[in-house]
Amino acid sequence: MPEWKEEIRKRLVSLKLSPVREAEIVEELSQHLDDRYRELLATGATDEQASRAALTELSEYDLLARELRRVERQVGLEPIVMGTNRRTNMIADFWQDLKYAMRMMRKSPSFTAIAVLALALGIGVNTAILSAVNGFVLRPLPVEKPEELVAPHWGKKMDNQVWGEFSYPNYVDLREQNKSFSDLCAWTETSAGISSSESRKSGNDERAEVVWGELVSGNYFDVMGVNPLLGRGFLPEEDHTPNTHPVAVISHSLWQRRFKADQGVVGKTIYLNGQPFTVIGVMPESFLGSEFYLRKAFWAPLMMAQQFGRRAEWKTDRSYASVKLYGRLKPGLTMAQAEMDLNLVADNLAQLYPSENADTKIQLTTEVDGRYQDATRGIRYGGLLALCVSGLVLLVACANVANLMLARAAARAREIGIRLAIGAGRGRIVRQLLTESVLLALLGGVLGGALAYWGADVIRATFPPVPYPINLDYAPDGYVLKWMLVISLLTGVIFGLAPALLASRTDLVAVIKGGTARPSHSRHRWNLRSALVVAQVTISIVVLICAGLFIRSLGKAVQTDPGFQTENLVTMMINPSLLAYDDRETTRRFFPELLRRIEAQPDVRRAALVNEMPLQVGHIFRGPIVKEGEIDPPPNQGVISECSFVTPKYFDTLRTPLVMGRDFTDRDTGDAPAVVIVNQEFARRFYVSAEQAMGKRFRFAQGTPLMEIIGIARDGRYGTLYEDPKLFMFLPVYQHPRSAMTLMISAQSAGALQAVVEGARREIAQMDARLPVVGVMMAEENLSLAYWGPRVAAGMASTFGVLALVLATIGLYSVMTYAVSQRAREIGIRMALGAQVREVLRLIVSQGMRMVLIGIVLGLGGAFALTRMLASLLFGVGATDPVTFVGVAILLAAIALLACFVPARRATKVDPMVALRHE
Amino acid sequence: MAMTDKHSQMLDRELKKGSAELLILSLVEARPRHGYEISKLIEARSRGALSFHVASLYPLLYRLEKRGWIEGRWVEKAGQRRRRYYKLTKEGKKVLAAQRSTWQSFVAAINRITDTENA
Known part of the structure; x- marks a missing residue:
């Protein structure tokens, strides 16, 4: 046939x-x-x-x-054999792999859930941290070609990196004489009271508010490359003569808030610090000003600077560094060339005006790089550290999922073996397995992205209350999401590659013989799995120790005596100069009257004014210090000191007693001899001891009057809780008139705080209804900014630490469960031959704990090497704090013991007969 | 000669196509039959005038099956290879009745015309 x-x-x-x-x-x-x-x-x-x-x-x-x-x-065309190399159609193969991967994931939902969750946590924390760092320092300004915006900085030649501002006359010379910038603009920020009328009488329906704005040179908007939404920018003549052109461009949000988005706003009048300004333009919504973190409400010509409290000499005094610069380079020039060019001009200025400009230099950064000066060192360094630690957590997650994949590859050895036996290529199998892991990673990435959005909210919520319009936009943007995708894909390859390569080396003979389809390199695999567990334990130890150090650091910080007491204290900010009060007038009449009225309230124990509370954002430096009888140091040399401007009873209000001498009194006014109170460190530095400092006189350079030291204050913390003792002076505000002050009121009891606030508001309103009161903070809130850093560090570190611990525990548990299942037969034989439960337990547990102990030792070593980098961020705790090191090691060992014990215990419960039949 | 031959073949095919469905449905009406049996029956009952070979018969069977008019089933009988038997479905019965009456009136009409010519 x-x-x-x-x-x-x-x-x-x-x-x-x-x-x-x-x-x-x-x-x-x-x-x-x-x-x-x-x-x-x-x-x-x-x-x-x-x-x-x-x-x-x-x-x-x-x-x-x-x-x-x-x-x-x-x-x-669906080939009968998955993974055969019948044809090389990448896309068809990919779809097939994808469908298959989804089928496999559906088949083992618990594996999928654990893997995706582990990855989501790892990727999520990384994305959240990257978003925060991005929000602080990477997000470009919404201007034209933000990456080309260049910021020159001014400072002493001897400093490595300078961040100083420029005096206006120096700016003008630089702008005119340089050959490398297409244009250079100047700006400086200012706050202002804004109101719709100039009346001082109460009864106006609109309350004054405090807004931040910028005083800018006429070419500012051109250099930034942004155009007003309505109206125009500044004209050349508005940038010429001081105090002649009261015009302002306002922000989109101010326009909406105060003018109800009136299209005819151009030409209308707003009152800034009580002075009428004509609105000439409205900026687009995206434009918030020269800085990425502070929302500005208006822009006015630098020429109007005196309306915003600048001294009359601002335009001519070369020592009055008051403006920041932005510029754009001419096409084809590098930053280095432009820097050299600017320094030629600077050298020229140094020769012409040596007393202000000798030994100074100019450095250039891009606007983005320049932001580092705004971020404190803690934020800068902390951000980097957080990225590193979250990267470690992601590694633990990867190791974990890789281990799960290995265990699964063992279970799938038969399937893979059969596919290899009927002609699937090894590369094809690896590709299939990688598709599965990348798909897992992408799912983890999507979930992680959602976690990151949530995390961004959490980070935002932790930010302490500050009386500034801070622009906190941490939600992941396109840049972050792009990176997240890259991280996810990379993660998928990292944890998927090794298991896939190993799985594709399955022993074909075993598969064909129908025996246990063990991988031919079973030793290899076991070693890899052990190595992964060791790595997880190692990394977890490092992360946990970081967490432990930060938590202990926070504990110490909370216990630290900041040098003053916030109990029963309430503070609020006022600034009469916003309403065009004269500083001298304010200090002579307004402040004493205000304090007298407030102290007359029944619940008030004491009240005082200070320009800035300790441990708040920034402080003022004065100097160089010149002792009586000595001559001025050379320009840009000598010692300067931080200072606060205070009213009498400042020390009593904060319950921080003077160690020697007397407090300021109402008689220490401009007509009386100049006096000063210094801290112990200041006294030691200049006069050896407090006793010797008492009654001595010193002055600031350039012919300022001599001041007599009338008191010595105890050393405190002024900038951060971490700082070493530093020089500090207290100057009587009645001798150094200023208007922007923080009113501090010490109440009789905690229960009276609210009444005290209301009373203070009432008294201020009676004195001038238009005077805005902002930033009311009660008791410990005054310390929230100081505690924020340690608190965030501790919170983040604990999150990371717990994550790493959980992931490592899951990893160890899964490896031990797998190991026990592989040895079920052996255990059965041992039990059948009379082995005691205890011995079997010891056998299994010791196998697991060997890996753990290796990991702990490596981890302790790694932490010992790495935590030194944390030293500067830690407070009151050594970077090698033995309590933390030992505690973490014990904690991890205990949890690991449990993770080993549970599977071991289960193994001993197996009936020897069943175990012997086990394939 | 070749021309005429091809012409007649084409006519033959077209005619068959038009009537083939009816033939097959009729043949499986009484009882299920397999493909070879159907082709033999057509050839025998038409006394060799009509013949369906493998290449034309099976596509037709599959089409009818797809439409749900007939249903094929593999049947194993002792000592024989399994064969696929086709039987008429309920739906097929209705179609057969309709086609039959259409065909009969069509043939009657043709006959009336051709008979008149001949008369």
């Missing part, structure tokens, strides 16, 4: 039928041809004739294929 099947198949091949359908048709048709052939033989045909006749009928006019094509549905 001739073989028809091949002939039939040949005619069907163009139809691309599904294999099952094709087989059916071939069977039916070949049977028909058999029958036909036999019939022809019976009628006397020869073999040859019968066979040819039957074939002719099969081939008639190509009918078969043509007719069948109309009937049979073609199916997509």
